[in-house]
Amino acid sequence: MLVINRDEVAGLLSMKACIGVMQEVLAALSAGEAVQSLRQVLPLGEGNLLGLMPGQLRQEAAAGAKIISVFPHNHGAGLPSHQGAVVLFDTATGMLKAVVDGREITAIRTAAVSAVATRLLAREDAGVLAILGTGEQAVSHLEAMLLVRNIREVRVWGRTGSKAQKFAADMSAKWNVKITAAATVREAVQDADIICTVTASTVPVLSGEWVKKGAHINAVGACRPNDRELDSALAAMSRLYVDRLESAVHEAGDYLIPLGEGVIREGHIIGELGELLHGRIEGRAHPAEITLFKGLGLAIEDLAAADYIYNQAVRLQKGIEIAW
Template identity: 65%
Template sequence: MLVISQKEVVELLSMEGCIDAMEAVLADLATGQAMQSLRQMLPLAEGNLLGLMPGYLRRDGLAGAKLITISPGNHSRGLPSHQGVVTLFDASSGVIKAIMDGQKITAIRTAAVSAAATRHLARADAEVLAILGTGEQAASHLEAMLQVRELRQVRIWGRTPSKAAAWQAEMSSRFSVEITVCATVREAVAGADIICAVTAATEPVLLREWVKPGAHINAVGACRPTDRELDSELVAQSRLYVDSVESAAGESGDYLIPLAEGAIPQDHIVGEIGAVFSGQLTGRATDSEITLFKSLGLAVEDLAAAQYIYNKALRLQRGTEIAF
């Protein structure tokens, strides 16, 4: 069994490679070549969660799971909110092939999926990006968006101005793009072509009246039926795609709350983003419509990222082999 550390995960999983891997595995999910079960979430103390996410990559003969904790209060402790491990098994023999850090896989693959969705749904001339939130996903989403669009300006908003300023300084040292700190969400998204909502919000922070026609939105932060980042009017007036219809119907407050309010019909979801990647479903229809991708995170995404890392580790002789 190969054990791959967090440092090695970061070194082996490039954003560019991960975007392509996410597009491929979600297309496989849409065509039945990848399978997964709905994640199981066990509530813990202080509003924390323990999650189990199993999946199967039929084409590659691999199965596995991510075991993850979600602790929203960790931001105040200086710790990441998502931590865990990903395991890979040979689907035929059941032999454990690898175990690796799941925190960085989650950070990178989540942004990579948003980037793949943006590549297919955002306007080709999109050049202004707004990021709502200043955590780990904000940084990875900036890196990912720069892979799929030529950005002229980036705007960042966070609840704590000092954190937003520190984020701006760090990202400006890493990327050659203009980054501006905004005092309000409204200021950040005014005229933005792409909006990435990666907050820990439980109530809407992004309203329809602030979003321009033709914008594309990646809604990433809220992952429970009671939590949402977007108001009902914005969801109702957007062309909505999801990573998994089953997951959205069971877990997404951004979909379930407007549905319960009667603001949207049950069939408001256009379809799964993987069906767009596979050519089974069309993406953006007009330059003026608002497109929305609601991301919850899927087991097959973790397994595809883990497979990419494992194969690269074998080629480069990385990781630590142990008897198990």
């Protein structure tokens, strides 16, 4: 069995490679070639939880689960909010193949899925990016968006202004693009072509009245039925796509809350990214439409990433081999 730590995951799974892996697994999921169960969530009190996310990749003969803790208030203590591991098994023998750091996989694959959605749904001429949030996902989403659209300007907003300013300074030094900190969400998203919401908020931070026609939104911060980052008006005015329909109708507060309010109806979700990849549903139909991807994060995405990392580790002789 291989143990693959966080630093090795970062070295073995590039964002560019992960975007390709995510596109393939999303298509496989919608085609029935990959299967998963709904995540099981164990509340730990004070808004914290432990999640179990199992799945199977049939073509790769791999199965396993991601086990993750979510402690939203960790940011205040300088700790990551999401921590965990992906456990990978061989379905031909039942052998435990690998334990892979889950935090780095989450950081990379979440943004990679948003990149797939952006590639499919954002306007080709999209050039202004707004990022709401300043944590790990803000960093990874910036990299991912730069890979799929010709971004010329980035604005970032965070609840703590100093963190937004530091993000802008650090990322400006890393990427050849103009990045500025915005004082308000409205200022950040004004005239933005792509908006990524990657906050830990449980209540709306983004209002539909601030979003310009033709924008594309990746909403990936809220992952529980009672949590959301978007107001109901924005959900109603958007063409809504998801990573997995079964997950969205059970877990996505950005869909379930406006549905409960009667602002939208069942059927408001156009479909899954995998269906879009197969050409079974229509994507953006008009340049002025607002498209919205609601991502929850799927077990199958973690397994596909872990399987790719495992194969790379074997090829490059990385990781720590442990007798099991």
